[in-house]
Amino acid sequence: MTVRRPSRRRIHLAAHFPGVNNTTVWADPRSKSQIDFSSFEYLARTAERGLFDFFFLAEGLRLREHKGRIHDLDVVGRPESLTVLNALAGVTEHLGLAATVNATFNEPYELARRLATLDHLSGGRAAWNVVTSSDAFTGENFRRGGFLDRADRYTRAAEFVQVTRKLWDSWTADGIPRPFAHRGRHFDIAGEFTVPRSPQGHPVVIQAGDSDEGREFAAATADVVFTRHGSLEAGRAFYADVKRRLEKYGRGPDDLKIMPGVTFVLGDTAAQAQEKAYRIRRQQVSPQNAILALEQIWGVDLSSYDPDGPLPEIDPVAEPGISQGRTRRGDSVVIAEKWRALSKEKGLSIRQTVIEASGRQSFVGTAEAVAAELDEFVQRDAADGFILQPLITPGGLDEFVDKVVPLLQERGAFRTEYQGATLRSHLGLPDPVRKG
Amino acid sequence: MTSSHGRGLLHLAAALDQEGAYDAGSYVERARLAERGGLDFVTLGDTFARPGPDALAVLSRIAPATARIGLVPTVTTTHTEPFHVQAAVATLDWVSRGRAGWQIDVSTTEGEARLFGRRHAAPVDELWHEAGEVAEVADQLWDSWEDGAEIRDVATGRFIDRDKLHHVDFTGTTFSVKGPSIVPRPPQGHPVRVIDATEGHARRTAARHADVALVRVASAAQAAAVREQLRRTASEFGRNPDSLRVLASLLVDLGDGEHAAEPGHGGGGPRQSAQGPRYRGGPVDLAELIATWHTNRVVDGFHLTPTEPRRDLERLVNGTVALLQHRGLFRTFYPGSTLREHLGLAKPANRYAVTGATSWTGATS
Ligand SMILES: Cc1cc2nc3c(=O)[nH]c(=O)nc-3n(C[C@H](O)[C@H](O)[C@H](O)COP(=O)(O)O)c2cc1C
Numbered sequence: 001m002t003v004r005r006p007s008r009r010r011i012h013l014a015a016h017f018p019g020v021n022n023t024t025v026w027a028d029p030r031s032k033s034q035i036d037f038s039s040f041e042y043l044a045r046t047a048e049r050g051l052f053d054f055f056f057l058a059e060g061l062r063l064r065e066h067k068g069r070i071h072d073l074d075v076v077g078r079p080e081s082l083t084v085l086n087a088l089a090g091v092t093e094h095l096g097l098a099a100t101v102n103a104t105f106n107e108p109y110e111l112a113r114r115l116a117t118l119d120h121l122s123g124g125r126a127a128w129n130v131v132t133s134s135d136a137f138t139g140e141n142f143r144r145g146g147f148l149d150r151a152d153r154y155t156r157a158a159e160f161v162q163v164t165r166k167l168w169d170s171w172t173a174d175g176i177p178r179p180f181a182h183r184g185r186h187f188d189i190a191g192e193f194t195v196p197r198s199p200q201g202h203p204v205v206i207q208a209g210d211s212d213e214g215r216e217f218a219a220a221t222a223d224v225v226f227t228r229h230g231s232l233e234a235g236r237a238f239y240a241d242v243k244r245r246l247e248k249y250g251r252g253p254d255d256l257k258i259m260p261g262v263t264f265v266l267g268d269t270a271a272q273a274q275e276k277a278y279r280i281r282r283q284q285v286s287p288q289n290a291i292l293a294l295e296q297i298w299g300v301d302l303s304s305y306d307p308d309g310p311l312p313e314i315d316p317v318a319e320p321g322i323s324q325g326r327t328r329r330g331d332s333v334v335i336a337e338k339w340r341a342l343s344k345e346k347g348l349s350i351r352q353t354v355i356e357a358s359g360r361q362s363f364v365g366t367a368e369a370v371a372a373e374l375d376e377f378v379q380r381d382a383a384d385g386f387i388l389q390p391l392i393t394p395g396g397l398d399e400f401v402d403k404v405v406p407l408l409q410e411r412g413a414f415r416t417e418y419q420g421a422t423l424r425s426h427l428g429l430p431d432p433v434r435k436g
Numbered sequence: 437m438t439s440s441h442g443r444g445l446l447h448l449a450a451a452l453d454q455e456g457a458y459d460a461g462s463y464v465e466r467a468r469l470a471e472r473g474g475l476d477f478v479t480l481g482d483t484f485a486r487p488g489p490d491a492l493a494v495l496s497r498i499a500p501a502t503a504r505i506g507l508v509p510t511v512t513t514t515h516t517e518p519f520h521v522q523a524a525v526a527t528l529d530w531v532s533r534g535r536a537g538w539q540i541d542v543s544t545t546e547g548e549a550r551l552f553g554r555r556h557a558a559p560v561d562e563l564w565h566e567a568g569e570v571a572e573v574a575d576q577l578w579d580s581w582e583d584g585a586e587i588r589d590v591a592t593g594r595f596i597d598r599d600k601l602h603h604v605d606f607t608g609t610t611f612s613v614k615g616p617s618i619v620p621r622p623p624q625g626h627p628v629r630v631i632d633a634t635e636g637h638a639r640r641t642a643a644r645h646a647d648v649a650l651v652r653v654a655s656a657a658q659a660a661a662v663r664e665q666l667r668r669t670a671s672e673f674g675r676n677p678d679s680l681r682v683l684a685s686l687l688v689d690l691g692d693g694e695h696a697a698e699p700g701h702g703g704g705g706p707r708q709s710a711q712g713p714r715y716r717g718g719p720v721d722l723a724e725l726i727a728t729w730h731t732n733r734v735v736d737g738f739h740l741t742p743t744e745p746r747r748d749l750e751r752l753v754n755g756t757v758a759l760l761q762h763r764g765l766f767r768t769f770y771p772g773s774t775l776r777e778h779l780g781l782a783k784p785a786n787r788y789a790v791t792g793a794t795s796w797t798g799a800t801s
Contacts, residue, residue, distance in 0.1 A: 041500070074595055077585075077618065083531060087500050120458040121497045140614035
């Protein structure tokens with residue numbers, strides 16, 4: 001019997017639908033449709049079987065392009081998130097339902113209404129991941145067109161969330177709509193909201209974005225932060241930084257949950273898990289993907305290079321725009337130098353270098369080891385929980401739910417049943433205070 | 437199968453609108469009831485102007501709780517983003533496995549414009565012109581993925597065949613869209629477009645873009661005239677008029693007994709009211725009216741809005757529909773699974789696909 005320390009912090013868990021991204025292993029024979037509803041239903045039911053806090057959908061508003069043509073190597077094509085989540089509300093009972101929706105290419109009145117409707121139809125399980133990533137490339141699909149500078153993206157997003165909450169607060173407790181008006185830098189709107197206050201009052205607000213502006217925005221407005229910190233030390237630093245920012249907004253450390261997005265590979269032994277993880281990396285970094293990764297850094301056509309051969313001797317050109325619809329990180333000259341050094345030192349081919357140098361699975365090991373490590377992250381203030389990014393659609397969560405969840409429960413680190421009905425109650429978030 | 441024998445199949449639809457309903461339960465219950473009656477589809481109205489939930493959301497919520505019935509939410513085109521609208525409708529088609537429709541409507545008031553603060557109210561003809569452009573760009577975006585674009589070819593490392601994805605490069609009067617869609621082509625190719633064609637400007641847009649036109653008229657003669665006009669205008673736009681279904685839209689109050697003392701207000705038919713043409717009588721009398729109008733080819737079917745949501749839908753299904761089925765005038769089961777199949781409409785060929793290639797055409801036509 002494990003002794004349950006009452007002070008022990010509980011882990012929050014969410015599942016990311018592994019649809020469109022370059023970590024999904026679509027070449028695996030177990031990989032099924034990323035668009036059929038059956039895939040969404042399967043993964044959501046698995047997450048609910050595992051008593052997860054919520055199910056998460058990312059968003060992309062323009063298909064990525066590379067060298068002026070539609071990128072064709074990774075999973076492409078996804079349904080619209082809120083519509084899928086409304087359908088999932090019909091086949092789940094407790095699971096939170098989180099949609100990523102861009103604040104630049106939407107309008108507060110309409111989105112507030114769609115989110116409040118999801119909250120009603122799901123009995124209080126809606127969440128909105130506010131993203132701001134957008135450029136002129138994405139803007140070409142929208143009326144408002146163009147793009148906003150980073151600073152403006154965040155001021156618009158902040159005002160967007162503020163207006164949205166005003167709308168959610170606009171009905172009285174006894175169900176009477178009151179007129180609202182808002183006049184700010186980005187929005188000048190007035191009228192009456194068409195949806196009564198929803199079960200959660202305010203659907204949960206999630207923020208994803210790492211910059212200083214992003215962190216500040218999260219501290220000021222979000223209930224959950226979705227980050228990308230895989231290591232314990234990086235996680236602890238981020239955690240301390242963001243939690244420190246809360247006080248100035250009159251918020252306590254428990255009012256904002258920090259949940260890194262992580263991947264995992266499980267094996268019967270540590271060695272087997274490592275081997276499996278390497279096999280997955282080879283599937284993620286196909287020969288074609290290796291060249292593409294290189295082209296994104298070098299900024300030129302490298303299609304004549306052999307992925308099993310050495311790295312190019314030529315230097316990267318600082319020409320932006322070889323890839324569109326995807327964020328490029330860091331200085332390409334520096335990265336190229338680092339990669340070349342790595343390749344020389346270990347005698348690696350292009351493909352091996354990319355595998356070695358770019359992202360890897362966050363948690364690799366036996367179910368026991370992974371459970372212990374996840375728990376350690378939470379107990380040592382590197383995270384409040386995790387957004388798991390399974391690698392296979394839609395069965396990639398099965399093993400985790402069957403093997404790791406029971407171990408977390410044994411440790412007293414994870415719930416054994418849902419206590420409340422709403423996503424706020426799963427996350428232990430306070431009820432929103434009604435303003436006005 | 438249809439027009440050459442005179443009268444085509446009878447099509448029936450019902451509205452699920454209910455004031456003050458925001459929870460899923462009552463919508464699910466009534467959609468299932470309508471499905472039990474074999475109705476072609478249910479509609480749910482929407483507007484930014486008066487209380488009510490997001491209609492597309494409600495019908496998505498209903499999708500997994502039903503199996504056959506078509507789901508037709510109103511989605512407006514004036515203050516919304518065409519790219520988002522087409523993606524949401526396509527997604528409703530995915531989650532319902534081919535049962536999505538879209539009732540296209542516009543927002544005409546300054547009050548609605550103030551909720552967005554982006555533009556002022558515009559003349560109705562401009563708004564319907566824009567709605568037509570939104571319908572057009574939606575068609576193009578739905579075609580922007582050819583069937584079979586997803587190849588998952590491990591040997592070449594390609595997930596998709598990029599030659600089967602297309603930029604639409606659409607430029608309209610008030611917006612432009614680059615494309616392609618983020619959503620692969622939906623199961624029906626194009627979800628079914630429904631337009632209330634009662635008013636003039638909407639009627640032209642309906643003749644050009646709708647699969648189903650609704651007309652709110654109180655007399656058989658009027659209905660027949662509007663149907664003829666819609667079919668003629670559709671031909672002028674280069675369409676086959678048989679690809680357009682025209683349904684009479686009536687409010688129904690079935691509060692009376694089996695037979696009303698004065699069915700149809702004594703005149704045997706609906707009567708104009710402030711809310712639109714309204715039929716008051718018993719379920720049997722309504723069956724009589726439907727059978728007569730349909731047999732005389734006045735309309736292809738009916739779209740009925742219960743005055744008392746639960747009561748009237750129940751009487752409609754258990755009374756009117758049962759009787760029409762008994763007389764062999766209405767289906768007793770769904771022979772197909774998509775809304776297009778219920779309506780006898782073919783799956784549109786993809787404009788980008790090479791003719792005669794992979795695209796599949798509906799079994800019914
Ligand atoms: C973990 C994580 C997940 C994200 N998911 C999405 C997404 O699904 N869609 C999107 O458009 N942007 C997404 N973003 C982008 C962010 O919203 C943000 O706009 C971007 O990171 C740039 O902002 P920053 O400079 O503050 O990081 C994500 C970012 C992070 C860190």
